[in-house]
Amino acid sequence: MPGEEGLFTEGVTQGLSAAEVAERIAGGRTNDVPSRVSRGSWEIVRANVFTRINAIFGVLAVIIFSTGYLLDGLFAGLIVANSVVGIVQELRAKRTLDRLVIVGQVRPTVRRDGVSREVPPGELVVDDVVEVGAGDQIVVDGEVLAAEALEVDESLLTGESDPVVKHPGEEVMSGSFVVAGSGAYRATKVGRESYAVRLAEEAGQFTLVDSELRRGIDKILKVVTYVLVPAGALSIYNQLSGSQALPDALRGMVAALVPMVPEGLILLTSVAFAVGVVRLGGRQCLVNELPAIEGLARVDVVCADKTGTLTENAMRLAEVRPLGEPDVAPETVLAALAAADPRPNASLLAIAEASPPAPGWTAGSVTPFSSARKWSGASFGEHGDWVLGAPDVLLDAGSAERAEAERIGARGLRVLLLGRAGPAAGAPGGVTPVALVVLEQKIRDDARETLDYFAEQGVAVKVISGDNAVSVGAVARTLGLPGADTPVDARTLPEDPGQLAGELEGAAVFGRVTPAQKRAMVAALQSRGHTVAMTGDGVNDVLALKDADVGVAMGAGSPATRSVAQIVLLDNAFATLPYVVGEGRRVIGNIERVASLFLTKTVYSVLLALIVGVPGLIGYDAVPYPFLPRHVTIVGWFTIGLPAFVLSLAPNNDRARGGFVGRVLRTAVPAGIVIGAASFTAYVLVHSGATDQVQASTTALITVMALALWVLGVVARPYTWWKAGLVAAMVLISGLMFVVPLSRRLFLLDPGNGAYTLTALACAAAGIVLIELSRWIAGGLRRDRPAAAANFDGGR
Known part of the structure; x- marks a missing residue:
């Protein structure tokens, strides 16, 4: 590297020996900072198995199994399904992330046994000599050993915006970065002892991206939790205080509690993000x-x-245009400037590639390029002081040379000025223009x-x-x-x-x-x-x-x-950004769809629990809960679980907008109230004149299934062929449940009474009208709102 011998002393040049590195590794003095991206496999398993929802379902499953009605414990399969799906998808995402992190990892350059080489940041040890240049990150705390116009930006740590010039013996802190110059430092604090890691742990300097989706789901689950407690307590009291046998009462209680929990919402949100990571990983993102x-x-x-x-980062020297008749060839000066900078930027690299060597030109002092200055320079003793930088920074506004540079730059070319510099402290002083250097950039x-x-x-x-x-x-x-x-x-x-x-x-x-x-x-x-x-x-x-x-x-x-x-x-690839936008839209839009499905179920389950339970509180005879646990399980499978999983991973190009929680609740709450009221109406109409609880439950179940499938159809809009096919398949499978003798026997269904079935369909038809009416009213209210309110809700 040009100029390297003048920068490093002998001790710095050698760095640590292999034996010294091995000794520090054995002593645990390494940069063992955990990855901020990926968690361990055991953490993934534990996070997906030991969840609050799995615990709730586990307790309810034990209660049901104790009654001997094993088919009513089908919902326990959700514990296994949620855990397995979540673990598999997160492990896939972990493998993708770990592979990409290794590829995109910041790899500092260290000197060991006199040789410079790049190593992963986790392999740094105390006393390693780390070389840095413009754009490099300070990965561990250290003491500067050598510096050539070294300027470090510490604003991410201290808030101070001005770069700090570093000299040998001064401290550099991890989390800062080099804006100009080059140098080397000795690692003094590594791993969790380094400044940036301690700051991140203690002060939260580095924060996660804000996520409306994550905040919205947290808010929804908090509200659901508050509602579940009184509704669940009422269901338990109502079922256990009635005249039913204990096993039947327990089944009714579990049937009331299971559908209140939006069990798949968090899972499908995690899966949607994980699949997004894997998809983008395939595009090297x-x-x-x-x-x-x-x-x-x-x-x-x-x-x-x-x-x-x-434009491409690499450039090509297109032309060197002398200004007047210089006493030295501009190409010679350019070659000397390129050789003098130990860490040349893209412009100097293009110049060095096209310029012949300049023997006899030895730089005494070098001012490296920085984005704030817009110029670089060097002093070459008897050959004078030279600068290379932006013409509109180095020249006066009215100069002919600056006007010529503007004319060339108007064609999309990068133009630099080569000039002789007059003496001035910290600035190029008066600049005598010598040549315009024209660089091409490929779009x-x-x-x-x-x-x-x-x-x-x-x-x-x-x-x-x-x-x-x-x-x-x-x-x-x-x-x-x-x-x-x-x-x-x-x-x-x-x-x-x-x-x-x-x-x-x-x-x-x-x-x-x-x-x-x-x-x-x-x-x-x-x-x-x-x-x-x-x-x-x-x-x-x-x-x-x-x-x-x-x-x-x-x-x-x-x-x-x-x-x-x-x-x-x-x-x-700049063109990867639209795919990232597309993945984000898929995640947001699809989670909004499935959240509406899950919360609709929660709303009508809570409403049914209240309607069934309140009469018992005020002295009336308690009404048995309309459904068995196996009934709510099949409703969840075919109106929410399977379709939600497909919808959560499907393409979705709808533009992202704010107001996630509001839109979900505007769909789920009216639909849930209608389903709860309609199904209970059908149940009461049949139950009051029927001696068979199975027929009454079947009538209520037909109403719930029909309305829940209608909500699925609403959520799936606008239709494509596969969405229409998905809804049709769920309708067909749900219908077969009431027709196939085996499923009727297994799930205790009896749709044989035509009058009761007509009652269920009539209640469902009335419910469909009410759901569409509520959507029409909600849409009209949104259209009538002032623009400011519409913008607050995302503009739609």
Whole structure:
């Protein structure tokens, strides 16, 4: 590596020996920080087996088995099914995540036995010598041993936005990252002793992506829990205090309690997320935090960096255009500058590849490139001081050379200025222009298609780049981005957050944006109620990625960028984002569907328990509960369980929207009340004139099945061929349950009385009318609400 000998001392160059590393490993002095993504296999098994719902069902199953009616304990199969399905899907997701984490892992460079090599972060040991350069993350705490203009950003840990210049002997902390320069540090604290790990554990500095779906389900389950306690207690009292035999009373009690529990909702939510992880893993997309899949589906603004996102990260030197008649060949100076930087960026790499070596040019001091400065430079003794950077930063506004650079940049090319620098502390001083360096960037083949997709979906795209605004605008124009004709130079933007938000709403392309401005832009958009995704690959994107609702990093990006992002596109394909959005929409839309099914069952079960139980409390004869446990089991199978599992994994391109809990309850509560009332009406009409409890139960069951299947049909809308087939199959199977002699005998069904069956169908027909009427009224109320209320509920 050029300039390496001048940077490292002999002790630093050697690093630890193999024997010293082995000694520290044996002593447990390693960086044993657990993965933040994947939990262990035993934890997965335990989390899926030892659940509150399994415990409830286990107790109820023991009660039923004690009565000797084994078929009434069929619901116990849900314990096995829930556990097995959850374990299998989570293990699949774990394998996918573990494989992708290894591929996308930040691998620090250490020196051992005088040789530099990359190692997994878990293999670092105390006293390891770690080399760093621009874009690298500080993975463990340490002491700086060597530094060449080393600047470290500690804002993710301390909140201070300005980079800190580090000198030998000073401390660096894990969780910070290098923004400029290069150096080496000795690991002093590893594993759980390091600063970032302690901060994460004690102060919660690093938080999970916010998930409306997760919060909504938690809220629903909390409400259900509060309702279950009195309804369950009433059912127990009613069934055990009546004149029934104890086994029959216990069966009625269990039949009342089992359907109140939305047993599959949490399972199917976990399965939907896990399947999403596996599907995206097949596209080389690493999801560091599962709710990020949901978050990206809710995004309405995407802030995209130009370099590495819309364009390829690699560049090619297209032209070196001398300005006047320089006394030294610009190509020679460029080669010397490229050789002087120990960690060259993409521009210097392209220059080095096209430039011949420059013998005799030895750099005395080097100022590496940083996104905040927009230039780099070096002093070459008798050859003078030279700078390479943005023409609009190094030159005055009225200069002819700057105007020429703007003209070239308008074609979408990157233009740098090579100039002689005058003496000045911490700045290039007066710059004498020598040449314009023109670099070409290839636009990604998939960029236009991806931007078109977001435009169709109503997602605004803001191109935010550190490059010249005119050049960025030219690239965006090529891709057909609306608003690309009027690019904005970020140096003219106001600092006031409110005014900045207004500027961002009205423009789409911004150039010369500093890292701090990118962060401020994300915050300004969020202040206007937008859900913001930030994509990037460079160290200048780290702060904005951290603050965005969803941070998306390219796999070839800097280690610091990948470490703070929730989603990493390991194949660097910008076109993968629509698939991530699609997975998020599938998860959100399908869980909303199945949540409506499960909660409808909970509502009508609680209502039935109250209707049956209240008369017994006020002195009337207790009415036996209409159903046996085997009845509620088959209702759950064919109107909820099987169809919900299919619906939860099906394609769903509906745009994500807020108000998850409200929409679920608007479907489930009216439908549940109607089903409970209709089924009890049919039960009472038959029970009052029948001597056979089986016929009364069968009549109520027909009503429940018919209405529950209708709700399934409502939830499955809009229909596709497979949805229509799914509903038809459930209707057919449910009908056969009442026709096939074996199933009638096993499930104690007797639909032989035609009058009773007509009563059930009449009650079901009335219930269907009421369900559709409630949906029509609810839809009309939503349409009549003010715009602000509609927006609060997600705009639909």
